Amino acid sequence: PAVGSVALQVRLARKEFGGLVAVNDMEFVVHAGEILGLIGPNGAGKSTMFNLVTGVLPLTSGQILFQGERIDTLPSREIVRRGIGRTFQHVRLLPTMSVLENVAIGAHLRGSAGVAASILRTDRKEEQRLLFDAARQLDRVGLAHLAQEEAGSLALGQQRILEIARALCCDPTLLLLDEPAAGLRYQEKLALADLLRTLKAEGLSILLVEHDMDFVMNLTDRLVVMEFGTRIAEGLPSEVQNNPAVLEAYLGG
Numbered sequence: 646p647a648v649g650s651v652a653l654q655v656r657l658a659r660k661e662f663g664g665l666v667a668v669n670d671m672e673f674v675v676h677a678g679e680i681l682g683l684i685g686p687n688g689a690g691k692s693t694m695f696n697l698v699t700g701v702l703p704l705t706s707g708q709i710l711f712q713g714e715r716i717d718t719l720p721s722r723e724i725v726r727r728g729i730g731r732t733f734q735h736v737r738l739l740p741t742m743s744v745l746e747n748v749a750i751g752a753h754l755r756g757s758a759g760v761a762a763s764i765l766r767t768d769r770k771e772e773q774r775l776l777f778d779a780a781r782q783l784d785r786v787g788l789a790h791l792a793q794e795e796a797g798s799l800a801l802g803q804q805r806i807l808e809i810a811r812a813l814c815c816d817p818t819l820l821l822l823d824e825p826a827a828g829l830r831y832q833e834k835l836a837l838a839d840l841l842r843t844l845k846a847e848g849l850s851i852l853l854v855e856h857d858m859d860f861v862m863n864l865t866d867r868l869v870v871m872e873f874g875t876r877i878a879e880g881l882p883s884e885v886q887n888n889p890a891v892l893e894a895y896l897g898g
């Protein structure tokens with residue numbers, strides 16, 4: 646993509662749950678090839694924002710554009726097909742199935758109705774294609790040697806990277822990661838950060854929700870800060886770090 650081009654544009658995105666405004670007219674862009682951090686206290690609306698971008702939840706109002714086209718009216722499956730991959734805040738693996746199967750099945754399930762429906766719709770040829778792509782993504786993230794292990798036997802850091810491999814199936818150009826470093830050991834965080842830098846170098850755009858400030862500050866190109874559904878700050882990590890409104894949001898007032 647051209648330098649400075651926009652991958653994702655969020656325009657006045659709003660999400661109400663009954664009387665609660667979880668996302669309050671949010672506006673931001675993810676530039677092609679950047680790592681944009683989306684930070685803010687618990688309950689700020691970050692995961693809801695991911696659900697809006699990926700079509701898991703409908704907007705109350707506003708628009709979301711990907712590569713210049715509106716996606717907020719599309720079903721999840723179509724949004725995945727256009728090139729947006731994601732992980733979830735809580736690990737979602739089938740612990741007794743193999744690492745390879747988790748990547749293949751997870752990729753197939755994304756955005757679809759359920760396990761039974763998707764298995765019934767999968768023929769041999771499709772299964773081979775999924776397994777081939779899954780193996781390729783495991784290789785890409787450095788987990789090829791664990792392909793036949795049970796997913797539940799992996800360390801948490803490896804499970805998180807496995808989920809990234811699953812999100813990479815279908816070769817997205819934008820990756821949304823919801824707290825990928827949560828609960829990881831120091832060395833696991835370093836490995837994760839290395840992987841994200843490699844993916845960025847391959848040209849991916851990344852939208853990263855993360856609480857670990859060292860991780861965020863070392864990795865992101867820019868930051869958007871949310872509180873109570875609203876964007877309260879935006880800028881370079883070094884700028885945002887010293888923003889009084891951000892300090893207030895984190896330290897409580």
Ligand code: ADP
Binds near residue numbers: 665667692
């Ligand atoms: P964050 O990821 O920043 O911690 P969330 O997006 O999970 O925040 O939540 C934002 C707010 O929306 C919270 O007050 C949460 O309780 C509420 N919320 C999230 N999802 C739903 C839902 N499906 N129904 C009702 N309220 C929700």
Ligand code: MG
Binds near residue numbers: 692
């Ligand atoms: Mg969340």
